[in-house]
Amino acid sequence: MSGPLKGIRVLDLSRILAGPWTTQLLADFGADVIKVERPGTGDDTRGWGPPFLEGNDGAQNPESAYFLAANRGKRSLTVDISTPQGRDIVQSLARSADVVVENYKTGDMARYGLDYATLSAINPRIIYCSITGFGQTGPYRNRPGYDFVIQAMGGLMSITGNPSGEDGGGPMKCGVPVADLMTGMYSTTAILAALNERNGSGMGQYIDMSLLDVQIAWLANQASNYLVSGATPRALGNAHPNLAPYQTFPASDGDIIIAVGNDRQFQALCAALDAQDLAADPDLQKNSGRIENRHRLVAALQRLTRRRTKDWLLETLTAAGVPVGPVNSIPEALRDEHVRSRGMLISLPHTNGVDVPLIGNPVKFSRSRIEYRRAPPRLGEHTGQILTQELGWTDDEIRQAGATGIV
Structure with a gap:
């Protein structure tokens, strides 16, 4: 069996983590994900190291471990969307796309002519997911949003770590960027829900995702404790506010x-x-x-x-x-025989000549399968393939566009 999203095409205009985490999940489920990146630099996290994946080919710009964690299964296309020609490329790809995911600042996509209004006029069936720190509305909508800031503003750091006055007390962030990761999870479920709705309506729709909204949403029992009791939740270290021991x-x-x-x-x-x-x-x-x-x-x-x-x-x-x-x-967790028996460690061959060690997708379908089709791509690795196969470009056109920095 193929992945349950076989036949779905995703344009990934996102970078860092929340957006790429969303599109990696969609790729694992069988979607064809085209990752659109800036020529020359690409996704910011390509340089977020060390550590970097050292290959056998002496590449000058190896991928960081951070980038590898969120970008398997995708094809990388370099496009300068600040140019009219670059925007034309993305708009052309959007004609046959099912989903667009982007995490630019509020208003940026409209300036580039790649916003939902523009792309839905081209393709009314498109599902367009915008991920920002604070959403498209509200007084903070124009602020940049990073996971660390969101953990602080969303109350999480006030309940994480040891109590104030104890050793190590005071506000503490989580060891992984949980606001980004959970936004990726919520965004994925929203996209899947919109795809299902489209089966009946035939129409796409816009999804406005905010890291702060997500952080507030998954305060879960801690927020409920406050709403019911009026008592401010505090950090308890490793203790639980509602259970003992x-x-x-x-x-x-x-x-x-x-x-x-x-x-x-x-x-x-x-x-x-x-x-x-x-x-x-x-x-x-x-x-x-x-x-x-x-x-x-x-x-x-x-x-x-x-x-x-x-x-x-x-x-x-x-x-x-x-x-x-x-x-x-972490080494002990990854060596655990149960973790390994569940297929949570995988590797995929990279074009630099080595296998990339990765954490697998935790979903276990009974009939469908998770698709590990390709390692996280090199910057622009699939540019020629996509322009040729999807848009009918000739080799000369691709060389000319590359020479002028459009791709």
Whole structure:
């Protein structure tokens, strides 16, 4: 079986992460993604290193690991959209495209004649997804938006990290750019929904995606806690605002995670640790009581877990049905036999002569398949192919356009 988006064509006018993450997912699902990049420099993240992928051909501008993470499965076309000829190329490709994804500043695409109004007049079936920091409306619409800024403005950093006053306390960003990544996920689902709607209406539509909107949306239980109680959520380190015990615990040789999600699991934890006093404590029978007595409970459990090794705790608590896990480094996580058995590590041959190690797509279809058709492309790798096959250009026309910097 082919990918479920076979036959769908995507024009990717985005760079950095949120947009490319969206289009990489669409490519994994079988869409033909044409990544439109600036001649000479391309996507900004091509230079976001080290580390860089060193090939066997001595290339002067190798791809950064950052770029490789978000751009597999795409064809790279270099076009200077600031020129009339460049805009004509993109408009011509838009005639047969199903989806456009762009993350230019608000208003930029209109200046280039590549906005939704212009392209939908050419192709009424086109689905056009704009990704910006703050959206197309509102008082902040003209501000540039980067993930770090959005994590701060959207409240995430106020609930991440250790509590203020403790070692390492204060606002803390996540270890990966989660606002970008989640915007990519929301954008992908929005595009898929619009494609499904088009099956009935025959019409495309415009999608306005904002990193700040997404960050607010996935505050999830923390925002709901505030809306219901009026109490401001605070950073709790590795503890959970609504569950206890649900955090890191020290073993004699490192740390583990214990994540008790219900009263039955708490009783199983107490039995496994031979903590009859905690199991019988009337103040700890229900989760609400454990939250109220969190500090006393955690201190008692820490005294017990420190007496045991990580391996003993992981084996014993797993056997007891208590959710538990090791605190792995990234190398340890990627070496995990279960992760490898699920096909989460892949490699694809690059034109520089080496295989690119990559993280796989987590989706497992029963009939359709994920398509790993090509490694992240070199800048302009497919320019000639696309102009020839899609637009009917001759070799002489391509050489002339290249000489003048249009492609």
